[in-house]
Amino acid sequence: xxxPKLLDDPKRELWLAWYATICFYxxxxxxxxxxxxxxxxxxxxxxxxxxxxxxxxxxxxxxxGFALIFVLGGLSATSIALITYSIRRMSVSRAYSYxxxxxxxxxxxxxxxxxxxxxxxxxxxxxxxxxxxxxxxxLGFLSFSxxxxxxxxxxxxxxxxxxxxxxxxxxxxxxxxxxxxxLTEVVVAPSWIFHTGAxxxxxxxxxxxxxxxFGLYTGAFIYxxxxxxxxxxxxxxxxxxxxxxxxxxxxxxEVGVS
Amino acid sequence: MTTTxxxxxxxxxxxxxxxxxxxxxWVFVLFESLVFTSYFCVYLYARTQHxxxxxxxxxxxxxxxxxxxxVVLLTSSWAMARCVQHARAGRFELAKRDAWLxxxxxxxxxxxxxxEWVRLIHMGNTxxxxxxxxxxxxxxxxxxxHLLIGFVVVGVxxxxxxxxxxxxxxxxxTCATYWHTVDFFWVLIFALLYVVR
Numbered sequence: 188x189x190x191p192k193l194l195d196d197p198k199r200e201l202w203l204a205w206y207a208t209i210c211f212y213x214x215x216x217x218x219x220x221x222x223x224x225x226x227x228x229x230x231x232x233x234x235x236x237x238x239x240x241x242x243x244x245x246x247x248x249x250x251x252g253f254a255l256i257f258v259l260g261g262l263s264a265t266s267i268a269l270i271t272y273s274i275r276r277m278s279v280s281r282a283y284s285y286x287x288x289x290x291x292x293x294x295x296x297x298x299x300x301x302x303x304x305x306x307x308x309x310x311x312x313x314x315x316x317x318x319x320x321x322x323x324x325x326l327g328f329l330s331f332s333x334x335x336x337x338x339x340x341x342x343x344x345x346x347x348x349x350x351x352x353x354x355x356x357x358x359x360x361x362x363x364x365x366x367x368x369x370l371t372e373v374v375v376a377p378s379w380i381f382h383t384g385a386x387x388x389x390x391x392x393x394x395x396x397x398x399x400x401f402g403l404y405t406g407a408f409i410y411x412x413x414x415x416x417x418x419x420x421x422x423x424x425x426x427x428x429x430x431x432x433x434x435x436x437x438x439x440x441e442v443g444v445s
Numbered sequence: 446m447t448t449t450x451x452x453x454x455x456x457x458x459x460x461x462x463x464x465x466x467x468x469x470x471w472v473f474v475l476f477e478s479l480v481f482t483s484y485f486c487v488y489l490y491a492r493t494q495h496x497x498x499x500x501x502x503x504x505x506x507x508x509x510x511x512x513x514x515x516v517v518l519l520t521s522s523w524a525m526a527r528c529v530q531h532a533r534a535g536r537f538e539l540a541k542r543d544a545w546l547x548x549x550x551x552x553x554x555x556x557x558x559x560x561e562w563v564r565l566i567h568m569g570n571t572x573x574x575x576x577x578x579x580x581x582x583x584x585x586x587x588x589x590x591h592l593l594i595g596f597v598v599v600g601v602x603x604x605x606x607x608x609x610x611x612x613x614x615x616x617x618x619t620c621a622t623y624w625h626t627v628d629f630f631w632v633l634i635f636a637l638l639y640v641v642r
Contacts, residue, residue: 363473366594371480373590377583380573386583391487400480 201272201416207265208409214259222252225306226398228328228389231382235317238324242309249310253303263299267291269412274345276415276426277352287344294337301330332388335375335397342369354425357411368404371397465529466618474626477591481630484587485637488580495576500642502577505570507561511639514557515632521550522628525621532606532617540617541606547624548599551592558589584634591627598623 193199219226229241242249267288274284305327309320346365349357377386378393385392418426464471492499528543562585565571565578572582602620605611 358469359467360469360472363469364476367473367476367480370477370587370590374583374587377572377579381579384576384579385487385491386579392484392583396480396483396487 204265204269211262218252223248231387235321238321239317253307277356278354279348283348290341297330297334302327335372339369339372371400466622470619470622499577517554521547525624529621
């Protein structure tokens with residue numbers, strides 16, 4: 188019997204990590220936006236009674252959705268691993284990849300898991316005191332939106348590594364996109380102060396604009412990680428180009444330089 | 446004045462059709478312009494909702510201080526443009542002098558901004574006072590952060606100009622592009638916060 192092609196592909200682990208990344212982000216979007224409806228975030232100005240009603244309206248969704256996250260959320264490790272791999276492939280110190288790995292591993296706790304735990308606890312006993320329910324509601328949303336600053340340093344590390352890299356693992360424009368993403372992470376900080384308006388945790392500036400930028404940034408890096416795997420030669424020098432014309436549009440400055 | 450011989454790679458190609466600096470930096474320019482435009486739209490929308498309150502708060506700003514900020518920053522852009530011109534002509538000592546002048550003017554701008562913030566806070570106008578000052582402190586602070594990054598950029602530029610082996614005209618122009626972009630954002634912020642009535 189003929190062995191499937193994928194088993195002989197030396198890049199099979201990389202592809203596995205890449206597809207796991209796609210699965211993770213799809214799961215993330217479905218659970219947060221559709222199943223639990225915790226994104227866009229609830230209103231920060233809700234009083235305890237409104238918060239209890241908010242939990243009641245999402246009871247099953249919160250329990251089922253976040254149960255899925257507790258089972259499959261570990262897939263987020265694959266995207267972090269793949270990004271760390273990409274930094275290791277660059278001609279920069281390993282300190283960059285280790286710092287990135289540690290920052291993202293740590294920041295996943297307040298920025299991703301806290302909201303799941305807080306909202307699940309809130310949904311589990313809807314007869315609890317409304318004041319405590321509001322406390323859980325605030326904890327969930329503030330930890331999710333208000334801790335974006337932790338990710339800022341990760342973006343800056345990735346940006347610096349790309350700018351210093353001579354192996355052309357990522358195009359330079361993506362380094363600058365990292366800077367744009369980092370700068371929009373800064374503007375979420377006021378969500379700790381305001382209950383209403385553009386700077387509250389569900390505000391136009393603190394959430395909506397930030398999410399659009401983050402969405403574009405995530406799409407760009409998933410695409411570029413795919414390009415990295417296609418170009419990977421398992422060497423230590425500059426990565427070879429892809430043959431396609433589109434690749435030359437991604438790397439306009441480097442065409443013909445390799 | 447020291448004039449160093451210019452390698453061919455440092456000189457711009459005549460009539461070549463390309464943007465100054467790395468084309469990649471223009472992704473940043475475009476993207477940040479869109480992000481700032483969205484902030485401005487949010488500000489203008491809020492302004493239309495509370496026009497009277499915004500006008501009353503706006504009266505607390507000193508227009509002449511805003512004009513001074515703008516003049517200082519535009520002068521820094523002029524110094525940066527001269528730096529690029531000198532680098533193109535191979536006059537690296539002069540280019541370095543202009544890069545230092547750019548950084549010094551940037552520092553003057555930051556000092557003026559801090560003085561202005563302190564003055565407003567002493568008057569009781571803080572980030573949480575009212576909507577106008579929320580946007581005022583937010584927009585000026587975001588711009589402030591961009592300018593702080595600008596100092597890193599000018600630092601890279603000066604290092605490049607110092608070292609004959611590292612000098613690349615493309616990097617000089619890329620750094621200049623960043624600086625001009627940040628100045629451009631300030632002109633818009635100045636117009637919206639100080640001038641528009």
